[in-house]
Amino acid sequence: MPEGHSVHRIARQFARNFTGRPVQASSPQGRFAEGASVLNGRELMQSVAVGKQMFLEFEDAVWLRVHLGLYGAWDFAGEIIADPTIASANGRMGQTNQRGTDLPGDGEAIFDDAGENSLTSIGAPRRARVHVRMSEQTKGLADEGDEWPPPVVGQVRLRLLNETTCADLRGPTACVLQSTDEMLATIAKLGPDPLVGDPAEGEERFVTTVRRKPTPIALLLMDQAVVSGIGNVYRAEMLYRARLNPHTPGRDVPEEIVRELWRDWVRLLAIGVETGQMMTMDGLTGDAYRAAMASRDDRHWVYHRAGLPCRVCGTEIALEEIGARKLYWCPSCQR
CATH class of the missing domain: 3.20.190.10 (MutM-like, N-terminal)
Structure with a gap:
């Protein structure tokens, strides 16, 4: 989706x-x-x-x-x-020299193999x-x-x-x-969106809602009444980046972790809008960066990696169904 x-x-x-x-x-x-x-x-x-x-x-x-x-x-x-704010210096449409589909100083665009940034x-x-x-x-x-x-x-x-x-x-x-x-x-029924309204107010709404819910955090992140815009890819990646067990009830997630989830969503959404791609790995350079921008399989920590070793600890990435959607996570890193 x-x-x-x-x-x-x-x-x-x-x-x-x-x-x-x-x-x-x-x-x-x-x-x-x-x-x-x-x-x-x-x-x-x-x-x-x-x-x-x-x-x-x-x-x-x-x-x-x-x-x-x-x-x-x-x-x-x-x-x-x-959009000139996401156009590269060489004039290619829809690219960015800062953290998008062009490497800094490289005039050649990198196109995603699924056309995601088109x-x-x-x-x-x-x-x-x-x-x-x-x-x-x-x-x-x-x-x-x-x-x-x-x-x-x-x-x-x-x-x-x-x-x-x-x-x-x-x-x-x-x-x-x-x-x-x-x-x-319709909008009143939706959870906060970092790009709509005051992000600080959105953070408070998100934290307050999550911290009172007994529902697993993996389900809450997908609930559009709790937070707007997060889907299966961002859900799996955000939980891994927070090293958070997806089955943890929202009310049991420490407040500082809930806040960091929101702030991570603010960062990842901005990157996604600028590049057209769900880039969720940080610090990539050179060939690793180019590979990640060209292929989904190289830009995520756990999503779509069931049965493969965790990029950090080597544990086999788990796949299960929760809320009728596939959930990818690392049982070791996300205890």
Whole structure:
């Protein structure tokens, strides 16, 4: 499932390419035809991400709520404007020289083997399905020339189009219109997100909630009412980085460890938004860094490493199911 960093990147992409401009909205698949007709011709006012949910405000206070779920993604085509705060000095879109997909001083981008850091398709990992005319990151299909708008490929729930950019939504769990009150009610049910509101206030909310719960910490980190945006990958990696047994009840986790979990989430989410990748190993340099940015298998401590030796102690990484999701952890380091 796309985790919080992906949703924030999507919201930023809409802010750069769609805000302040009217859209043509359609539902090629037909499952959102009525909603698309409401959005058609309206100006996009703002885009907001909270955890795993994104909200697009259109004129007349019409909100589109999208939850990508397990398989959803936004595919972008056309002229994609890169965020200058995450663009490298050599102008490559969506990269960063500081702690992202370029090594410091290295002009060649390192592309993730699953397309996780691609601007063209953000969400469930996949190779880009559409051509990006102004990007060096084109992957997947051959050049489609200047055909505009691009042809619909596969099952597209919603297409948003302006004169230069196209965004196709595929496979979402939720795609619904809301009023302002409904949008605010949805957000009120979500836990704190480090990139929304005051992080210090978010920390206090998180600590207070976790410290009163008898629920295992591994389940609490995945509960979007406790904290927003953490999914299976970040959950496993954060617990390992804290050397915390995933079965420990929240109320039994020392307060200083709960605070460190929040602060680690603040750090990891920022890196994920900047790079488009869930980089959870610190201190990598040279070939090790390049390998980690290119492949998921080289950038995590425990996730997806069941049966392999722990990178620190050599103990076999355990895999179990908790809350209907896979949990990876080290029984020795995380006693």
